[in-house]
Amino acid sequence: MLAKLIRNTWWRFIATALSSVLFGLISVSLVALINEIINSDQAGRSEQFIWFAVLACLGVSLQLASKLLAEQLSQQSQATVRREVAEHVIGAQFSHVEAQGAGKIKSCLTEHSLKVAEFFQSLPNILSNAMVVLGSFVYMAWLDWQVFLFALLTLVLGSVGYSLANANAFRKVTEAAKIQDTLYDQFDAIYAGAKELKLHRKKRETFFQDVIGSTITLLQKRRVQGASMYHYAASWGGFSVFAFIGGALFYLSAPGADSGKVMSGFALLFLYMLTPLEVMLAAIPKAAAAKASANTIATLTKDMALMPSSNEAMNDFNQLTLTDISHGYYHEQSDEVFALTPINLTLRKGELVYLVGGNGSGKTTFAKLLCGLFEAQQGQVLVDGQAVQSAQFDDYRQLFSTVFSDFYLFDRVLGCQGKALEEKGNALIRKLNLHHKVAIKDGAFTTQKLSQGQRKRLALVVAYMEDRPFYIFDEWAADQDPVFKDVFYRELLPELSAQGKTVLVITHDDKYFGLADRLLKMDNGCLSEPASTAPAESSAQQTALA
Numbered sequence: 001m002l003a004k005l006i007r008n009t010w011w012r013f014i015a016t017a018l019s020s021v022l023f024g025l026i027s028v029s030l031v032a033l034i035n036e037i038i039n040s041d042q043a044g045r046s047e048q049f050i051w052f053a054v055l056a057c058l059g060v061s062l063q064l065a066s067k068l069l070a071e072q073l074s075q076q077s078q079a080t081v082r083r084e085v086a087e088h089v090i091g092a093q094f095s096h097v098e099a100q101g102a103g104k105i106k107s108c109l110t111e112h113s114l115k116v117a118e119f120f121q122s123l124p125n126i127l128s129n130a131m132v133v134l135g136s137f138v139y140m141a142w143l144d145w146q147v148f149l150f151a152l153l154t155l156v157l158g159s160v161g162y163s164l165a166n167a168n169a170f171r172k173v174t175e176a177a178k179i180q181d182t183l184y185d186q187f188d189a190i191y192a193g194a195k196e197l198k199l200h201r202k203k204r205e206t207f208f209q210d211v212i213g214s215t216i217t218l219l220q221k222r223r224v225q226g227a228s229m230y231h232y233a234a235s236w237g238g239f240s241v242f243a244f245i246g247g248a249l250f251y252l253s254a255p256g257a258d259s260g261k262v263m264s265g266f267a268l269l270f271l272y273m274l275t276p277l278e279v280m281l282a283a284i285p286k287a288a289a290a291k292a293s294a295n296t297i298a299t300l301t302k303d304m305a306l307m308p309s310s311n312e313a314m315n316d317f318n319q320l321t322l323t324d325i326s327h328g329y330y331h332e333q334s335d336e337v338f339a340l341t342p343i344n345l346t347l348r349k350g351e352l353v354y355l356v357g358g359n360g361s362g363k364t365t366f367a368k369l370l371c372g373l374f375e376a377q378q379g380q381v382l383v384d385g386q387a388v389q390s391a392q393f394d395d396y397r398q399l400f401s402t403v404f405s406d407f408y409l410f411d412r413v414l415g416c417q418g419k420a421l422e423e424k425g426n427a428l429i430r431k432l433n434l435h436h437k438v439a440i441k442d443g444a445f446t447t448q449k450l451s452q453g454q455r456k457r458l459a460l461v462v463a464y465m466e467d468r469p470f471y472i473f474d475e476w477a478a479d480q481d482p483v484f485k486d487v488f489y490r491e492l493l494p495e496l497s498a499q500g501k502t503v504l505v506i507t508h509d510d511k512y513f514g515l516a517d518r519l520l521k522m523d524n525g526c527l528s529e530p531a532s533t534a535p536a537e538s539s540a541q542q543t544a545l546a
């Protein structure tokens with residue numbers, strides 16, 4: 001993921017890297033120049049001062065450029081990550097998105113993307129300081145090659161200790177990234193479960209301490225463990241540097257050693273190198289966290305592969321046939337599978353079909369399968385005799401308008417803009433007796449602060465405005481008052497059917513079963529149709545459903 005981001009922003013990345021590297025090199029050159037100025041005679045100093053002024057101005061300009069570029073790079077990378085995650089959530093198969101869960105997705109959109117952005121922000125620091133350290137070693141080699149060899153040995157020892165700690169720390173950081181995803185799910189529960197938690201003290205305490213509290217503590221623990229490893233490693237690095245300084249000074253102060261310029265050069269370098277070395281070592285944990293976050297984001301987007309895009313849309317049908325289609329869920333904890341028994345069914349234009357059955361029998365799963373939210377794990381869907389291919393599923397879904405029981409109402413009436421549509425929507429709002437509460441203005445609802453039953457009516461308005469040939473209502477009437485329930489079953493549904501729309505109504509309202517053209521029954525994943533309601537020409541086939 002990091003490599004891909006770098007590829008996408010290559011010129012900015014290269015410009016940032018180049019300006020940071022040059023700034024680092026110029027910084028070391030300035031230190032070397034200062035040492036030369038200290039140790040040269042008066043005559044040679046005027047030219048050196050000019051060089052000093054030129055290098056100082058160039059260095060400051062390059063530092064500014066690298067920081068400005070890194071800021072752009074950081075914001076661009078965060079925007080790219082967020083766009084990519086959002087694109088995958090919107091464009092992947094519904095079952096894949098469902099399998100990831102909201103917590104992980106939110107965590108990627110927020111904290112993980114921020115960590116990636118922070119890495120790019122700290123890039124100039126890492127590179128310029130690396131150059132300072134590297135340049136310092138080169139200058140050391142020029143001053144005294146034996147001391148330089150000693151410095152190299154110290155560097156190797158320091159790096160070995162660091163890489164050992166790094167592997168362990170990275171495991172902790174990766175573990176912390178996973179715990180963070182769980183925490184985001186629990187953050188959702190704080191808000192969504194606020195009523196339940198406020199009404200029950202014991203529940204609240206248990207949730208606060210054993211659920212969210214323990215996740216927060218575990219995350220804190222793993223992050224401290226990861227960071228501590230890096231601090232141990234940094235201390236080991238610091239110790240190696242001091243051992244090197246001590247050794248070098250001891251060697252240089254030995255009787256007969258040519259100390260003058262070399263000693264002052266080393267003293268300057270040691271002092272100058274320490275901070276960059278510290279900054280560099282401190283940047284490594286951030287880079288590790290960014291890598292762990294980038295890996296999480298990459299896995300998420302891989303598991304939510306984009307579906308083939310298309311500009312086509314199916315917009316009508318006469319007959320929709322399902323042959324041997326099925327879908328199942330695997331429940332990891334209980335090692336059980338819930339699966340629909342392969343379904344064979346034909347639905348025709350204008351039919352009003354009721355689907356009934358007990359809780360958990362598979363009605364919603366069937367509805368999701370029918371409208372293409374779930375791509376069948378086996379079997380086929382045929383529109384007017386033509387099998388729908390995998391690449392056509394998005395086109396196929398454009399036949400449906402749905403209101404599931406966990407529907408979502410967007411603030412804006414998306415995809416249905418225009419004055420005429422707005423007027424149509426407001427007429428529907430009046431028809432559903434909501435006009436005293438809400439209206440559509442400038443393409444958006446004036447309010448969403450409505451009761452659940454009223455919000456469901458608004459979802460119905462949106463579905464009507466979409467004007468698709470197939471409607472699915474999943475227990476839509478469950479929240480409606482008896483008067484409006486009657487309006488829904490006796491007026492609205494027959495009206496849709498009369499307009500040639502096919503309607504599948506999932507319902508428990510047995511009082512209205514008689515109004516359906518056909519009645520389907522779901523029982524523990526098995527779909528059947530009582531012979532009396534099956535269409536005459538295919539009743540034999542329909543009674544043999546499942």
Ligand SMILES: Nc1ncnc2c1ncn2[C@@H]1O[C@H](COP(=O)(O)OP(=O)(O)OP(=O)(O)O)[C@@H](O)[C@H]1O
Pocket residue numbers: 098329330338357358359360361362363364365366522
């Ligand atoms: N997201 C999911 N992940 C795993 N299993 C699921 C999921 N949704 C449903 N199930 C399983 O599928 C079965 C059927 O669920 P479904 O929602 O289709 O039932 P339903 O008939 O619509 O129930 P209800 O009348 O309560 O809405 C359930 O018993 C449950 O075990």
